[in-house]
Amino acid sequence: MEPLPPLFRRIADELRAKIRSGELAPNAQLPTQAELMRQYDVSDGVIKAVMRTLASEGLIQARRGAGTFVKARPTRQRLPRSWWRPARGGSPFLQDMAAHGMHGSWAFDSETVQASPEIRDRLGLDEPDSELPDVMRTAYTFMADDEPVQLATSYEPWALTKGEPIAYPEAGPHAGQGVVERMAVIGITVTHWSEVVSARPASTVEAQALKIGAGALVLTIERTYFAETRPVETADIAIPVDRYEIVYGAPVREASGE
Amino acid sequence: MEPLPPLFRRIADELRAKIRSGELAPNAQLPTQAELMRQYDVSDGVIKAVMRTLASEGLIQARRGAGTFVKARPTRQRLPRSWWRPARGGSPFLQDMAAHGMHGSWAFDSETVQASPEIRDRLGLDEPDSELPDVMRTAYTFMADDEPVQLATSYEPWALTKGEPIAYPEAGPHAGQGVVERMAVIGITVTHWSEVVSARPASTVEAQALKIGAGALVLTIERTYFAETRPVETADIAIPVDRYEIVYGAPVREASGE
DNA sequence: TCGAATTTGTGCGTATGTATC
């Protein structure tokens, strides 16, 4: 015998169905919680649990004092992540934005630090033998039409770039260019990239920086550029999932070169 | 004046810090809710809200009757999604699993249905002029070592495959092969693929099928195979985010064709 | 095997704060 799902879940299922079917249109106001308590003849705790559930699914949004509303699905922008990358010269990000008729910009902050064990692992660095910094860390906030769309923290081995004109990613003659172009300047040929994609709730600082609600979902990408087998840059990227989705694509090749 | 954050949030922040710092080690049991109520001198509702918050962040997991535990970060399996694909012959999924030393298997269920507007859009189908089915829908559950790892629902235009030996993806001489191989049988050359990646909480049925908690996060992929500009297959894929992460990669090419 | 104790999950009712209209 299947036991019935709990009350709040059954009510959430009903409301979810009404939203998906369009009976509750985008931006429409839901019945007030007091009203729902009467309709379903349950206590306020149950209705609040329902609201939490649907809110965590991104279906509704409550505004204190005003009411609860069906969230309009802003047709999510797509951020292409392969295929076009990297075209020659200039920032890959700007190119993506231009291709979508948007205006891109970014802010950043660079400094040399000692890498965390995880970053050390991703860059293939040995254990540090001193307190000296061993990576250049650059934190980016990318904006599309003045709306923050993506956070990124990039790490480059200091041993590679120290003293070079590209040591600071966003300063000097090669500022704002992609990793591939900048590495080429110091004779390193980037041969391939890899991106590990996952998702999680945003941290407090991320939520603030991206102007999304606390705990809203972000897609996370660990991107690493390689020169043959050697990692030359790695980055942690966070993208709010309610406004953007990411697209990968490639040609189908006969058999695989491994 | 900054108003203080609500009680449950401040307590959640404290516990989160203890988990991140390692003071509460992975797999360690948290104090019981009753104990926490005493420690912080708050009501049970507050503690329950704290638990909900941390659980939704994937930091803890409660087991009814047993207690609440710090979730161990299970080094997540990586599902590679390009690079190797498609190698020749056989199921791409099985190849991925074999490459990781795991045993893959799957269950499926095929039937012809009328496509939803969204699927119609993705496959470039015209408005239906009757009630007749126009796509072959196949629902898959993929298992790795007998643990469900991925749900997929695949759609192929019925106009393409009707009457062909590959009409049923999992029946006939070409059962279990990839889309690329099967399409080749009827003279269609798949030239490229595209995957739109996003994330959301699992639906009730998905959670059940994947054996994850209700509302746990899944990565979603809308995959489409193209023969030149024509879509020949599209699929909705769901992968539980706490056990698996996905990896894309490609060689860096000089300039881009496009 | 069974039952008692423990622990989390669900649900009820109430009170108060705070933002919006």
Added chain:
DNA sequence: GGATACATACGCACAAATTCG
């Protein structure tokens, strides 16, 4: 200011799963 509506918090009862003697 007053009414409305959601957010937070207190406290209680019972259900369901687990643990352990």
